[in-house]
Amino acid sequence: xxxxxxxxxxxxxxxxxxxxxxxxxxxxxxxxxxxxxxxxxxxxxxxxxxxxxxxxxxxxxxxxxxxxxxxxxxxxxxxxxxxxxxxxxxxxxxxxxxxxxxxxxxxxxxxxxxxxxxxxxxxxxxxxxxxxxxxxxxxxxxxxxxxxxxxxxxxxxxxxxxxxxxxxxxxxxxxxxxxxxxxxxxxxxxxxxxxxxxxxxxxxxxxxxxxxxxxxxxxxxxxxxxxxxxxxxxxxxxxxxxxxxxxxxxxxxxxxxxxxxxxxxxxxxxxxxxxxxxxxxxxxxxxxxxxxxxxxxxxxxxxxxxxxxxxxxxxxxxxxxxxxxxxxxxxxxxxxxxxxxxxxxxxxxxxxxx
Amino acid sequence: xxxxxxxxxxxxxxxxxxxxxxxxxxxxxxxxxxxxxxxxxxxxxxxxxxxxxxxxxxxxxxxxxxxxxxxxxxxxxxxxxxxxxxxxxxxxxxxxxxxxxxxxxxxxxxxxxxxxxxxxxxxxxxxxxxxxxxxxxxxxxxxxxxxxxxxxxxxxxxxxxxxxxxxxxxxxxxxxxxxxxxxxxxxxxxxxxxxxxxxxxxxxxxxxxxxxxxxxxxxxxxxxxxxxxxxxxxxxxxxxxxxxxxxxxxxxxxxxxxxxxxxxxxxxxxxxxxxxxxxxxxxxxxxxxxxxxxxxxxxxxxxxxxxxxxxxxxxxxxxxx
Amino acid sequence: xxxxxxxxxxxxxxxxxxxxxxxxxxxxxxxxxxxxxxxxxxxxxxxxxxxxxxxxxxxxxxxxxxxxxxxxxxxxxxxxxxxxxxxxxxxxxxxxxxxxxxxxxxxxxxxxxxxxxxxxxxxxxxxxxxxxxxxxxxxxxxxxxxxxxxxxxxxxxxxxxxxxxxxxxxxxxxxxxxxxxxxxxxxxxxxxxxxxxxxxxxxxxxxxxxxxxxxxxxxxxxxxxxxxxxxxxxxxxxxxxxxxxxxxxxxxxxxxxxxx
Numbered sequence: 001x002x003x004x005x006x007x008x009x010x011x012x013x014x015x016x017x018x019x020x021x022x023x024x025x026x027x028x029x030x031x032x033x034x035x036x037x038x039x040x041x042x043x044x045x046x047x048x049x050x051x052x053x054x055x056x057x058x059x060x061x062x063x064x065x066x067x068x069x070x071x072x073x074x075x076x077x078x079x080x081x082x083x084x085x086x087x088x089x090x091x092x093x094x095x096x097x098x099x100x101x102x103x104x105x106x107x108x109x110x111x112x113x114x115x116x117x118x119x120x121x122x123x124x125x126x127x128x129x130x131x132x133x134x135x136x137x138x139x140x141x142x143x144x145x146x147x148x149x150x151x152x153x154x155x156x157x158x159x160x161x162x163x164x165x166x167x168x169x170x171x172x173x174x175x176x177x178x179x180x181x182x183x184x185x186x187x188x189x190x191x192x193x194x195x196x197x198x199x200x201x202x203x204x205x206x207x208x209x210x211x212x213x214x215x216x217x218x219x220x221x222x223x224x225x226x227x228x229x230x231x232x233x234x235x236x237x238x239x240x241x242x243x244x245x246x247x248x249x250x251x252x253x254x255x256x257x258x259x260x261x262x263x264x265x266x267x268x269x270x271x272x273x274x275x276x277x278x279x280x281x282x283x284x285x286x287x288x289x290x291x292x293x294x295x296x297x298x299x300x301x302x303x304x305x306x307x308x309x310x311x312x313x314x315x316x317x318x319x320x321x322x323x324x325x326x327x328x329x330x331x332x333x334x335x336x337x338x339x340x341x342x343x344x345x346x347x348x349x350x351x352x353x354x
Numbered sequence: 355x356x357x358x359x360x361x362x363x364x365x366x367x368x369x370x371x372x373x374x375x376x377x378x379x380x381x382x383x384x385x386x387x388x389x390x391x392x393x394x395x396x397x398x399x400x401x402x403x404x405x406x407x408x409x410x411x412x413x414x415x416x417x418x419x420x421x422x423x424x425x426x427x428x429x430x431x432x433x434x435x436x437x438x439x440x441x442x443x444x445x446x447x448x449x450x451x452x453x454x455x456x457x458x459x460x461x462x463x464x465x466x467x468x469x470x471x472x473x474x475x476x477x478x479x480x481x482x483x484x485x486x487x488x489x490x491x492x493x494x495x496x497x498x499x500x501x502x503x504x505x506x507x508x509x510x511x512x513x514x515x516x517x518x519x520x521x522x523x524x525x526x527x528x529x530x531x532x533x534x535x536x537x538x539x540x541x542x543x544x545x546x547x548x549x550x551x552x553x554x555x556x557x558x559x560x561x562x563x564x565x566x567x568x569x570x571x572x573x574x575x576x577x578x579x580x581x582x583x584x585x586x587x588x589x590x591x592x593x594x595x596x597x598x599x600x601x602x603x604x605x606x607x608x609x610x611x612x613x614x615x616x617x618x619x620x621x622x623x624x625x626x627x628x629x630x631x632x633x634x635x636x637x638x639x640x641x642x643x644x645x646x647x648x649x650x651x652x653x654x655x656x657x658x659x660x661x662x663x664x665x666x667x668x669x670x671x672x673x674x675x
Numbered sequence: 676x677x678x679x680x681x682x683x684x685x686x687x688x689x690x691x692x693x694x695x696x697x698x699x700x701x702x703x704x705x706x707x708x709x710x711x712x713x714x715x716x717x718x719x720x721x722x723x724x725x726x727x728x729x730x731x732x733x734x735x736x737x738x739x740x741x742x743x744x745x746x747x748x749x750x751x752x753x754x755x756x757x758x759x760x761x762x763x764x765x766x767x768x769x770x771x772x773x774x775x776x777x778x779x780x781x782x783x784x785x786x787x788x789x790x791x792x793x794x795x796x797x798x799x800x801x802x803x804x805x806x807x808x809x810x811x812x813x814x815x816x817x818x819x820x821x822x823x824x825x826x827x828x829x830x831x832x833x834x835x836x837x838x839x840x841x842x843x844x845x846x847x848x849x850x851x852x853x854x855x856x857x858x859x860x861x862x863x864x865x866x867x868x869x870x871x872x873x874x875x876x877x878x879x880x881x882x883x884x885x886x887x888x889x890x891x892x893x894x895x896x897x898x899x900x901x902x903x904x905x906x907x908x909x910x911x912x913x914x915x916x917x918x919x920x921x922x923x924x925x926x927x928x929x930x931x932x933x934x935x
Binding site for chain 3: 238241245
């Protein structure tokens with residue numbers, strides 16, 4: 001007879017371990033490459049040498065000036081680190097939402113985070129002209145964060161007011177309603193404050209170009225907390241795959257799980273959006289690509305989404321700062337460029353399945 | 355995003371400038387007794403200098419300007435030789451264009467900016483964390499927000515003058531600008547009072563009829579001439595409202611100023627074929643004035659040309675009786 | 676081995692009564708089959724036990740009333756096989772059976788060796804081992820039925836609920852599935868409650884039948900006593916003969932009207 005762990009610890013287990021290891025390695029390489037490439041600063045091959053030089057007890061002459069190294073550490077590094085955090089967060093949030101709503105086309109902005117954050121940012125840009133220039137705390141990320149959370153809260157309230165079952169379909173519809181209303185208000189405000197349109201548009205396209213270590217510190221606790229909660233729920237998301245009824249019959253408190261997952265994902269997404277604007281496509285492209293490689297089980301998709309999302313955004317940020325040198329290409333544009341061919345490939349792959 | 359705008363240090367600088375300005379305005383010869391030892395030669399400027407909220411330890415020789423208005427200011431006060439890079443919209447003067455740099459003021463690439471090793475960066479607004487990022491690299495940043503009055507424009511010119519070591523030239527420039535504007539306005543009002551009733555105008559920002567009220571910088575210049583803006587009072591609290599075609603036509607302004615000749619290719623011909631506009635006084639009497647978009651939207655030294663354009667146009671206005 | 680007791684079970688949807696005052700006691704190891712026309716309330720009773728609909732009255736296992744709030748307790752004691760289980764395309768057979776262990780795995784934890792053992796045994800018993808890494812979407816109807824039963828068994832619950840277990844199967848697989856349930860029931864001492872349309876099969880396998888009509892229990896007892904042609908005519912509106920085989924099997928044979 002078969003031994004207990006011979007056939008039943010799934011064969012895919014080794015594939016997952018392998019994928020995780022490869023992903024870690026790729027992430028390290030991506031971060032290194034991200035640190036090396038930029039429109040100014042030291043020559044790219046000197047950067048790793050200087051990194052080695054900065055290790056304790058090692059001293060190597062890399063020929064990098066202090067000013068150049070300052071560019072790397074103060075401008076480029078926070079950007080790369082922020083890309084890691086935001087990319088990871090958006091991917092795992094997207095994957096989690098796909099698990100909760102049992103719909104592969106869902107992204108973390110579904111319930112209104114994006115629209116709410118956008119409105120918050122618009123209001124700050126509008127008011128900033130007169131009132132807030134001397135505030136101690138930068139109101140922009142605060143308003144975006146608050147706006148995103150309030151919008152999702154509103155979605156939940158509306159969803160539960162109209163349906164006792166609080167089913168996923170109701171939530172989605174409520175999300176659409178909230179998004180539409182918020183966007184309409186935003187458009188109205190912009191129309192009356194034409195001079196900030198450019199700033200708002202620029203914010204909406206998403207950017208990592210303004211990343212500072214302060215931004216990293218701001219986002220880090222939310223991302224870590226959120227990813228932690230989501231990872232804890234990955235087995236439960238798998239149970240949800242058989243539908244609400246069967247999952248309940250299998251002992252899952254679906255409302256509580258759904259609420260917790262949505263809350264954690266929204267918190268992290270709102271924080272990411274607050275500092276980097278609305279970067280689209282990451283929450284869809286990455287989880288799907290991960291599924292193509294390791295299958296649909298959320299126990300694998302969630303952790304790998306974190307790693308692969310980080311890799312994706314770090315790499316996407318490189319053309320963002322180099323392509324239109326000396327200007328920036330908003331990173332939302334870069335990810336969108338990846339988005340279209342991605343979906344075509346997905347169509348192609350799915351065509352060969354059922 | 356915590357920029358110390360013009361406030362305290364600005365006032366200090368202004369006080370210094372005001373003292374010299376006062377002395378310079380009163381006589382045609384160069385001033386002798388001032389509270390700051392400002393020489394006319396460049397080589398003996400007193401550093402460190404504090405102005406516009408920042409302090410520079412030495413004369414900046416590698417200035418990067420991301421604001422077209424301030425590019426014009428820098429070149430006008432004689433600091434052009436110290437400018438190494440400008441943004442893509444700095445299209446005046448020709449020396450700035452000749453630098454061949456095309457940085458972005460809206461989506462700044464901080465690394466690219468830092469690549470020029472600047473010791474002073476001049477911007478007109480912070481798109482997000484720019485000041486913080488440049489400060490992390492120990493690069494001084496001067497922020498000159500959009501001026502809301504001529505006084506603020508002069509103040510910025512003089513602050514830049516102090517910072518770049520050309521305060522005397524800057525002060526001379528502002529007093530010259532002031533004198534020129536005053537003279538033009540004076541001459542114009544002589545002819546304007548002969549008209550009788552106040553002259554109204556519509557200022558067109560773009561071809562979707564966005565306009566400005568007389569609270570805006572441009573609007574205040576028009577106010578110097580006693581011109582009345584049809585957009586005033588239309589939308590409370592909004593100085594850049596969008597008017598509908600009906601409102602403009604029914605207000606029937608005496609003059610129409612086009613500030614969208616470059617961006618949106620508007621000319622008196624295109625205006626006169628607009629639906630319902632044919633019978634407007636301004637169209638019938640051909641009082642449609644084409645302004646240069648750039649000159650009309652900046653608050654630098656070429657403001658004087660704007661004033662002259664308005665004055666010239668006014669002189670041609672036939673009484674609309 | 677657990678008894679399942681219904682006391683005044685009443686279910687209504689939006690004010691419409693679906694089940695009224697259903698009372699019954701299913702003994703340990705007994706197989707009770709609910710029969711009745713469409714809309715009689717059979718599925719509603721099962722769903723109520725599984726905790727999927729609100730009800731008044733009580734349902735008790737071994738005289739312990741099922742707590743309304745603990746889905747986990749319920750899942751540890753009741754295994755529910757729905758009429759059309761949702762089979763996700765891209766899940767492996769192993770992962771699907773693993774779902775059945777959910778009530779026994781700590782909330783955020785992973786499965787333990789013990790869980791893996793249970794799964795292995797269940798899959799071996801139901802001859803699914805060779806499919807362990809196949810996607811469930813590739814299984815045939817009969818194999819899927821075994822799969823769903825495997826998941827239910829993995830729950831190791833003393834009560835098994837089957838809603839129309841033979842609905843989508845051919846006659847051969849119908850027999851296989853029901854034989855399997857019967858054997859497992861005796862092996863493990865399961866208490867089984869099923870809802871079925873096929874009256875002959877219901878009579879063949881169940882210990883006791885309960886005929887429901889418009890939410891009310893109208894007949895209860897052995898197949899011989901419940902399956903009578905006048906009873907069927909009254910409640911099903913069917914014209915049928917009831918034939919008793921020598922070994923006691925009751926066969927229901929629908930009749931065509933002779934005027935033709």
